[in-house]
Amino acid sequence: MEYADSAISNTVRFWLFLIADIPSIGCSIAILYHILSNRTRRHAINNHVVVILLFNNLIYEFIDISLFLNYYRLAVVSPPKESLCLIWTFIDETLYTIATVIVAWASIERHLLIFHDRWYSTPKRRFLMHYLPLTMLVSYILLFHFFAIITPPCKNTYDYTEEICGHPLCFHNNKVIGTFDTIAHDIIPAITIVICSISLLVRVVIKSRHIRKTFQWRKHRKMAIQLLSISSLYCVLYIPVAFIELAQLCCSSNIFSAHFQEYTQFVAYYVVFLLPFVYLVSVIESSWRIKNIFPCWRRTTQTVYPKVLHTTHVAAHQTNTVESIPQN
Structure with a gap:
């Protein structure tokens, strides 16, 4: 049953989700293969969050x-x-x-990886x-939602005419x-992503003025760009939902119109669809770049080879010349 007062019809929602879902799944699988098929990329600490998020996305999409x-x-x-x-x-x-909490943690950890990498210098430190x-x-998120949803302290009621069965989470009625x-899983992660991303951008810009053209700094800058890209995606699509929840928690539940809330909640799902594409540019290595695919784009350089001097032949010739001088 389709509701007349819905801002987006079920037919439109179906096609918007389907068109976005199929390429997103393909892109996620391609990036996971790219990372996991190479030992160096597989063991790189900055790629572990990418792997977790993409696996999480695939389960969500499937x-x-x-x-x-x-x-x-x-x-x-x-x-x-x-x-x-x-x-x-x-x-x-x-x-x-x-996904939200892991991105928030990655926003904090990326500061440590870039500016305090010595904290990860030993296996014990990397583990801790x-x-x-x-x-x-x-583990905490899985356990919390298992007890809150699968074995709740109250009775969930289901409405089979609404999506997610009416979202029957009775524990939300518990103050x-x-x-x-709401605070721990929505508002705090959203604030963390915004603050840590802005501060990381500022620190990277300041650091770039003092350290340039070094291999280590180029690697750190790439990690920063990777995080800032995904953080920007969350800021644009997810932060409005967290802001609405914060406003409803502090002020009034009627501060925003129903259609506005419906639009923001629907658009927030595109974080899942767009996530692999945001990672695509930062994860792909230089061997996949366009300039290496099309040879005509490469700048030709002249190769200089060392010149071989035939010293033995010259010496022999000089010897023969000396020997051929007549003796007086």
């Missing part, structure tokens, strides 16, 4: 977006089962939160500063848990 497409096609949840609603709600909430925080964040979820 399951969650497919359920959205099926709902937009039929206008009802099919099959109308509680188990399907639990899976849909769990994946939608959990994976979206994982890199692997452990990522593992703890992902303590609902407020904690």
Whole structure:
């Protein structure tokens, strides 16, 4: 059933999601293969966040977006089962939160990787500063949403005529848990992304004035550009949703129109679709660049070879000349 007061019809939503989903999946698989097929890229610390986000995206697109497409096609949840609603709600909430929190952590960690790389100089330090925080964040988010959605302290109610079964998260009605979820998983990550991205940009610009044309700094600058690209995507598409939640939490739930909230929530899903394309430019190595694909774009240089001097022949010739002088 399609609602007349909806700002975007189900048919339009279906095609917008489908057209964006297919190339996004292909791009994600290509980048993952590019990273994981090479040992150096696979072990590079700055690529681990990319791998986690792209795997997270693929699961989201294969399951969650497919359920959205099926709902937009039929206008009802099919099959109308509680188990399907639990899976849909769990994946939608959990994976979206994982992506947001991981990007927020990457915004902090990128400062450490660029300006305090000695903190990662030993395996023990890399474990404490890199692997452990990522593992703890992902595990915490999975556990929190498992207990809040799969085994909630209240009764979820489902509406099979609405997407995500009406988003039946009863724990949102609990003032303590609902407020904690909004602040910890939406507002704080959004603020962290904005502040850390702006400060990283400022630090990189200042540092670039003093250190130029060194291999180490070019590598660090590339890591900074990679993070700033994805942060910009979140700032444009996701931050408005977090801002609406913050305004509703602090002020009033009617401060924004229903259509505006609907548009911002729909557009926020394009963070998932556009993420692999944002990474594409920064992850691809120089061997894939256009100037290496088209030889005519290369600037030809003249190769200078060393000239071989036949000293032996000259010496022999001089000897023969001396020997041929007649003796008086």
